Amino acid sequence: MIIAYCPSVNGLERIELAPGAPLPATSVWIDLVSPTHDEQMAAEKLMGAEIPTRDEIASIETSERLYVEPGAVVMTAQMPILARTIDPTISSVTFVLNAKRLVTVRYGEPNSILIVSRKVQSDPTIAHLGPAVFFAMLEVIVDRCADEMEAASSEFDQLSVEVFEFGLNTRKTDSYQVAIKRVGRIGLHVAKMHDVCTSLSRTLLFLSTHAKRLGLSEEQSVDCKMYGRDIHSIKEHGDALDSKLNFLLDATVGLVTLEQNQIAKIFTVLGLIFLPPTLIASIYGMNFANMPELHWEKGFLFSISLMLVSVIVTFAFFRWKRLL
DSSP states (O other): OEEEEEEOSSSEEEEEEOTTOOOOTTOSEEEEESOOHHHHHHHHHHHTSOOOOHHHHTOOOHHHHEEEETTEEEEEEEOGGGGGOSOHHHHEEEEEEOSSOEEEEESSOOHHHHHHHHHHHHOTTSOSSHHHHHHHHHHHHHHHHHHHHHHHHHHHHHHHHIIIIIOOOTTSHHHHHHHHHHHHHHHHHHHHHHHHHHHHHHHHHHHHHTHHHHTOOHHHHHHHHHHHHHHHHHHHHHHHHHHHHHHHHHHHHHHHHHHHHHHHHHHHHHHHHTHHHHHHHHHHTOOOSOOTTTTOTTHHHHHHHHHHHHHHHHHHHHHHTTOO
16 A cells, blocks of 8 residues: 655645555655555655565664665664564564655554654644655654653553562462563563664664765754664663663562462471470380380370470470561
């Protein structure tokens, strides 16, 4: 599917082209959504540059993600949607940019693209040029990265309160299993956002290197550096959050271990309490002919009483030592 954005009075007009329809020559932004071969060829003809295929978009080599075509600069970057999907093709967007037009190639529905689509249609201050649309997109993408990292941070804070304030019920296995799984999910979220920030950092560095080729204004060059600093700050926040996650995981496992040790200690003490009566029963259970109390009329009551006294004395000792 091809969605073309052409200049209008109030901004860019969104035109969803029917299959086989020609691309408007005035298109400023051409959004290719899961394009067919014919749609890709039509965009290449208008753009004057080759557009990468789906397999090339999924490639992880930096040399294949960022390169220069005769008529444009090609950049493939990970979007914040990567934090919520495992398919790199769905989370990647390729930008084919020159001084006049922008072509985006995507196989998913990143929220950043949808937000920019609404923004360029309603904001007449955005210049009708590819770089202007691209920088509007960068602003939204950086904000989305910050939002995703803040969401992970908020979930971490909530889990920390649950672990340290309310504690975990170790009698219910699901309680601490769910907590550890949540720590793992947050950690995976942060790790994926770190990959997104790394991808965007490389894209911004590559973009600033080819500023003259794209005809970027001084303001856009400054914005490029500012977005780079923002992405770096988000990465640092992610690194700090990752360290806190490791601490929370260790603390969670430690608390569970302490509770389990406490339970094991109780059983150990109970075994020691019943050790003296077991010894007494073992003594009087021996089959020797000459045992003084064997034929004693009150021998049974005496042995039972002796067992109870030994239990009470042992129990009182452990209570005095605060082991129970």
